[in-house]
Amino acid sequence: MTEWQLKETETGQLALYKSGELVAQPVSAVLAFPFTAPQEGISIVDEYSKELLWLDSLEPLCAESQAVLKAYLRRREYRPTIERITSVSTYNTPSMWTVETDQGPCRFELPSDESxxxxxxxxxxxxxxxxxxxxxxxxxxxxxRSRQILARFMA
Structure with a gap:
């Protein structure tokens, strides 16, 4: 049995165990590098954002805990992928964008060029x-067309 374990409670929260003993519930997993290394540098924090455990990778966790953590991160770090930009309301910000994503059509506000x-x-x-x-x-x-729209905002 590995020393650290993550389990999902009946209410969908994460609970952290060490050697079978409850350490804290609820806990959250926070990615240090969500875009460049989504399964490395994971901090497990309590409800007050105090770090309880740092994971350089998922390897120290048992397979069950890894699966629980991956499922939790998929929900928490949900980011649709834009496949096509259909239109923008204006080439100034703020502007409303209509896009096609891997999850279907979406409309959202881009508040500034820095967005x-x-x-x-x-x-x-x-x-x-x-x-x-x-x-x-x-x-x-x-x-x-999507590249042209992006170029106007990234210039």
């Missing part, structure tokens, strides 16, 4: 006015 952030290579992240993030894994692979 488009370039990651490594040709990856982008766009942040809605409410904080939700949308990923573009490769803006150069998008259709011509």
């Amino acid at each position: 488009i952030r370039r990651l490594e290579g040709t990856r982008l992240v766009l942040t809605h006015a409410n904080g939700m993030q949308f990923l573009i894994p490769d803006f150069m692979a998008m259709d011509r």
Whole structure:
């Protein structure tokens, strides 16, 4: 049995155990590098954001705990992927964007030019006015119209 374990409670919260003994409930998992290393550098914090456990990777956890943590992170770090930009209300910010995502059509507000952030290579992240993030894994692979719209905001 591994020393640290994460379990999901009946109410959907995470609970942290050490050697079978409850350490804290509820706990949250926070990614240090959510875009570049989504399964490395994970902090397990209590409800007051005090760090209880640092994981360089998922390896120290048993397979069951890894599965629980991965499922939790998929829910917490949900970011739709933009496949195509259908339209923008204006080429100034704030502007309303209508996009096609891997989860279907969506409309969101881009509050400022700084809401488009370039990651490594040709990856982008766009942040809605409410904080939700949308990923573009490769803006150069998008259709011509989508690239033109992005170019106007990234210039």
